[in-house]
Amino acid sequence: MKSSGFVVAGLALAASVIGVQALVKKPIVYAGAKSGEDAVVMNGKTYVPVSILKKAGFTVTDEKSQLSVTPPAGGANQMAANEGKVGDWLFNGVWRFRVNSFSADADTKRITINVDLRNGTKTDGIALSGTGFEALNLVFNDGSQMQPGNITEIRDVSFVQGNGVNLNLVWELYDDFPNKKPTKLMLVIRPDEFTTKYMKTSMKIAYTSADPSFRVAIPMP
Numbered sequence: 001m002k003s004s005g006f007v008v009a010g011l012a013l014a015a016s017v018i019g020v021q022a023l024v025k026k027p028i029v030y031a032g033a034k035s036g037e038d039a040v041v042m043n044g045k046t047y048v049p050v051s052i053l054k055k056a057g058f059t060v061t062d063e064k065s066q067l068s069v070t071p072p073a074g075g076a077n078q079m080a081a082n083e084g085k086v087g088d089w090l091f092n093g094v095w096r097f098r099v100n101s102f103s104a105d106a107d108t109k110r111i112t113i114n115v116d117l118r119n120g121t122k123t124d125g126i127a128l129s130g131t132g133f134e135a136l137n138l139v140f141n142d143g144s145q146m147q148p149g150n151i152t153e154i155r156d157v158s159f160v161q162g163n164g165v166n167l168n169l170v171w172e173l174y175d176d177f178p179n180k181k182p183t184k185l186m187l188v189i190r191p192d193e194f195t196t197k198y199m200k201t202s203m204k205i206a207y208t209s210a211d212p213s214f215r216v217a218i219p220m221p
Contacts (some may be wrong), residue, residue: 028052039051083215090216092189093208094131094199096120096164099185099216110170110175113136113185113218117154118164121205131199132191134214141181141190141220146171187214 014142027137028048029218040047050060061068082090082097089098096118121125133155137145148169157165173180188213191199199205 019205085217089212091120092212093202094121094205099215102218105179109173114168115169119159119161122161123205125158126158128155132189133193134190135188138182139184139186141183181220182218184218185216189213
């Protein structure tokens with residue numbers, strides 16, 4: 001029996017559908033952006049492409065007679081990273097983050113993204129660099145990633161409680177500009193065991209999600 005390539009929402013797998021009475025397609029919005037793929041509703045059940053599950057971190061293996069689906073590391077109760085779209089405020093228990101606008105200038109071959117970052121705790125003097133910061137990358141349609149040229153202006157600045165920064169992050173693409181289309185901005189935060197303990201005991205702050213990173217979908221120009 002050949003797999004249809006779709007997975008029932010809720011991870012019930014189906015290899016084929018018999019006696020279809022109605023078929024409705026619905027566009028899938030993933031992480032706040034149109035994915036270009038459709039879900040299919042048949043006989044009251046909703047099926048989504050395997051590719052969408054893979055984007056969400058699931059491992060899907062075709063084993064000839066069946067499909068095996070493995071959830072992301074951390075189990076069913078693991079909270080996903082904070083994901084959203086331009087204009088959404090995201091919060092991980094320590095930092096508040098928002099992407100306000102996006103622009104691409106063909107003349108300067110430059111991409112500019114305006115963001116807000118705020119200290120969301122009651123502790124003064126915290127910085128991304130001291131709370132598990134790993135990377136701030138713009139992800140492109142070819143899978144490549146690039147950090148902004150002025151990353152230190154957001155990474156190494158400390159803020160008192162409730163305070164923050166509004167900043168234009170800038171990427172210089174040069175000759176790659178015509179071919180690279182941004183898809184999302186990733187602020188990756190992965191505190192190690194020492195940092196996590198220090199934050200809790202000395203700074204009296206802690207992340208409220210298993211993955212405190214931020215991912216924001218960027219509309220392709």
